[in-house]
Amino acid sequence: MNFIDHVRLCSRSGSGGNGSVHFRREKHVPKGGPDGGDGGRGGHIIVRGNSQLWTLLHLRYRKHVIAGNGGHGEGGKRFGADGEDVILEVPLGTIVKDAETGEVKVEITEDGEEQILTPGGRGGWGNDHFKTATNQTPRYAQEGGEGLEEWVVFELKLLADVGLVGFPNAGKSTLLSVISAAKPEIADYPFTTIVPNLGVVKYRDFKSFVVADIPGIIEGAAEGKGLGTRFLRHIERNSVLLFLVPADTEDPKREYNILLDELRRYNPELLDKRRLLAISKSDMLDEQMLEEFKEELPDDVEAIFISSVAQQGLQELKDRLWQIINA
Known part of the structure; x- marks a missing residue:
């Protein structure tokens, strides 16, 4: 799969160069003072955001990232060159954690x-810095600082305004393909979507918002069933969570509560996000069935009936999502 959202690698910054012990010795200056230059700093490991990237694939096989060492100082107050930095470009929404402690x-x-990410070692001072009135010929200089080596984990959390949450085959990918230009794989079997998809939804007056479709959640995902909670990190940055429950489900309230419970077990803070419930495949319901279905819906969330295939309720859904996003 080309979608890679988790990478572990070793980051090693460069060591700083040593300061120089040197004295000015010219034809007519037999006893010049110290003029040892400073060492250059070691190279940094730098992380840079790139909006043109959407995956960490380019870092997957790069297990060790090593920056250059700083050059040593020389006489005549000549400073050593700074070590070469290494810049790692990443998609927006990437966080880097310490592999051992989990600290961001x-x-x-x-x-x-x-x-x-990993700062280079400082450059050492040359002996010119250590001259004093009582020590005019210091014969020592400072060594450069050692570079750092650490194992880090890169994690990508997609940046989107709306995150789609639902069981497999609830119609999330179909909805995304209808309201945006995204072309996710669509089929009539569970877990058609195995990687997240992003779609830009065009709204009125040339406005737009971004929707993220993640692989479906099943009961027990927190214990690793199905695809587990691997992709739930991608909805942590969403402003709104759009829950999709199909109209052919037997108990919509139970299905909604299962989804909520799996989110709570993964990260309780997800329940603080604004929520909207969309009943997909509602073209299957006649008026009587629709009224009966409404009585079975949960009371604590607003619900909208939609059909991606029949193009029903989609504009109302986009209007409501835009209002919630900009509330």
Whole structure:
């Protein structure tokens, strides 16, 4: 699969160069003072946001990232060159964690944003810095600082306004394909979607918003059933969660509550997001069945009846989503 959202690699910054021990010795200056230059700093490992990327595939096989060492100082107060930095470009929404502690070290959300992941070692001072009135010929200089080596984990969390949540085969990919230009794989069997998809929904007056479709959740996903919770990180950044429950389900309230419970077990903060319930495949319901279905819906969430195939309720859905996003 080309969609890679989790990468583990070793990040090693460069060591700083040593300061120089040197004295000015010219034809008519036999006892010149110290003029040792400073060492250059070691190269940094830098993370930069790139809006043209949408996956971490380019980092998957790059297990070690090593920056250059700084050059040593020289006489005549000549400084060593700084070590060469290594810049890792990542999609927007990428976070970098310490592989051992899980601490978030870097978070990239804007195009062109740069943050230092692993700083290079400092350059050592030359002996020119250590001269004093009582020690005019210091014969020592500072060594450069060692570079750092650490194992880090890159995780991609898609940036979208709306996240689609539902069981497999609930119609999420079909909805995304109808309201946006995205072309996700669509079939009549569960788990057709095995990687997240993004779609840009065109709205009135040339406005737009982004919808993310993640693989379906099943009961027990928190224990690893189905595709587990691997892709739930992609809805952590969404402003609105759009729950999809098909009209042919036997108990819509139970299905909705199962989805809510799986989100709560993965991350309780997801329940603080604004929610909207869409009943997909509603073209299957006649007026009497529609009224009976409404009585079985949960009371704590607004519901809209839609049909992606019959193009019913889609404009109302987009209007309501736009209002919630901009509330």
